[in-house]
Amino acid sequence: MGLCQVENLLAILFTVYAVSFASTVEYEERAAREGWLRSEQEMKWLYEEWGVEHDKSYSEQGEKEKRFEIFKENLRFIDDHNRPENNHTSTVGLNQFADLTDEEFGALYLSAPINVSAEPSPPVTSRYAPKAGQVLPHTVDWRTWGAVSRVKNQGTCESCRAFAAVAAIEGLNKIVSGNMVTLSEQELVDCDQRNRGCQPGFIYYTYDYVVRNGGIDTDWRYPYTGVQGMCRRNRARAVKITSYETVPSYNEYALRRAVAYQPVSVIIEAHSRAFRFHRSGVFTGECGTRTDHFVTVIGYGREYNGIDYWLLKNSWGPSWGQGGIGKIQRNFGGAGKCGILIQSVYPVMRWWAPSDADGEGTRGSE
Template sequence: MGLLCHVENLLALLFTVLAVSFASTVEYEERAAREGWLRSEQEMKWLYEEWAVEHDKSYSEQGEKEKRFQVFKENLRFIDEHNRPENNHTSTVGLNQFADLTDEEFRALYLSAPINVSAAPSPPVTSRYAPMAGQVLPYTVDWRTWGAVSRVKNQGTCESCRAFATVATIEGLNKIVTGNMVTLSEQELVDCDQRNQGCQPGYIQFTYDYVVRNGGIDTDWRYPYTGVQGMCRPNRARAVRISSYERVPNYNEYALRRAVANQPVSVTIEAHGRAFRFHRSGVFTGECGTSIDHFVTVIGYGREYNGIDYWLLKNSWGPSWGQGGVGMIQRNFGGAGKCGILIQSVYPVMRRWTPSDADGEGTRSSE
């Protein structure tokens, strides 16, 4: 009897979910038809075929293409609804390589389980970027204008975002200190950082610590990215070195702003929301919590024309996310920051580096 009741309850729950999903789809279609913005099945099919070619999508299993088309349509409906002007969103969303994935599939393939930052040794916090009385910081910073941001890269389905965020900060600092932009190897961190487990979720402290202990990191042209864990190469070079790494004081917007005024900084965020997954332009102010599951790099900050303060993020999801792989997220949100961006912020240190507090540009000192 207990088993029968359990099965009946599960069936009732399934029917409820299907009914809600069907009702929301019908509501969307009825409203769209009334207001004249419903896409036809033919148009959605055409968009799907065009999207599949653009993102090199092919499906070998029977029925898989049609299944993915149904998911694509649901995501397209979300995008159309979000972008309607009367919804007054501060950002737009658009199709990208994730458009044939359900929310659950996206989280499983591209994000970590919620990251417990206290489970690994915490990087030291110093006074380097602590708030200072009377200090004036640059109104806006964009490290791309200084050539301190390399091309946007794509982690693929390897959960190696920590490696990409670590590398981006080291590339940026090296450019600021030496004047040379050297693109570095995320694959070395995937293969050789033994305390993290390759393409499994891990801790960014360990990736920085690997670079320090290894005496540097190789270039990406010598040690290119494959997106799968392989054997650690014994003949790898040490093209760029760091002396240590530190953490920005937690939950402190001003301290993070001061740090970013001097160098790119890696941060953790909650990234599994659909509006963030399909982010295209504008400042993201959508719903998100603090169940952090992704690492990105803050490469600047500023204020949008509509008065919203933002952080400028370099992601590792390729150029179809955001504006060529870069997006804006709300700043001065309070608490843990928008999507938990203030929970853990880490940056590399070089011995020859002394931060400048006035202009967002680095200065050098003798060792």
């Protein structure tokens, strides 16, 4: 490396440090002035408690101290976000991601932006297209009908597509059969050869695997390990689907109509720090349409403050949102909040024909 390159690198590092230092000083000055600054000791106590709660341990020398500095920065963001005068529609809180930078979180838990237009897809169905005269429920929450299984955790395996598809299949199976059978994401990681295990992939391939395989095993027979392994030969076909279909894109009403009948897999941009630490309320923060994370829409409604929302089941464990369930703004327009209207997919069972039900099959309250 030449002298000029070294000087440029040092200049960049100094600038990053100066900006970070200025941000920290500004935070501390404002916090001290307004009386809400946490002491170093208090943050240390919180860090230790948080580490025990999330079973954190660091083997490399100095790693714990490095992670503490990142933890403090994230804690400052959380404290500042939750200040009442900021008038945010959602709160944030500490979870298992609190010792990660934005870059580390994205690399470990999100995929690179997925080009959904490049994904081979089934024809868009008219099953959930707008229907004249149909009145949909004002509120839907498939948890109240037992059609949402426990929240699971994908870990650092980028297998969110498997969790989003499994949650939708579990939900439809409960609606059709009356039985909640929790299914195997690990089978999809190991056996879906057109996707690449713990690498980012396409959700259409995920659903297509279940159709072509003649079903999917239960998670107690084929439990989740979070790493790609050999595909088991003795797997069962506990739940079968006939096919899968897409909701018309960029159409709030169509997605609402679909969710009134069954849980639906969607892709969103989840890179925002406010989304990463989401705790309660409706997320209305900054985000774009990078489409880097799959989740399952399990309902919709309106918050007491008048904000319409989609109800999401995530795959980041129970410390995200409220037990792993969160809300994101609905009726946002365009591609939807965080791109939620770009790609919506749901499973189909031959004997389930909601398009003939004229609203009678929906679950909600008028």
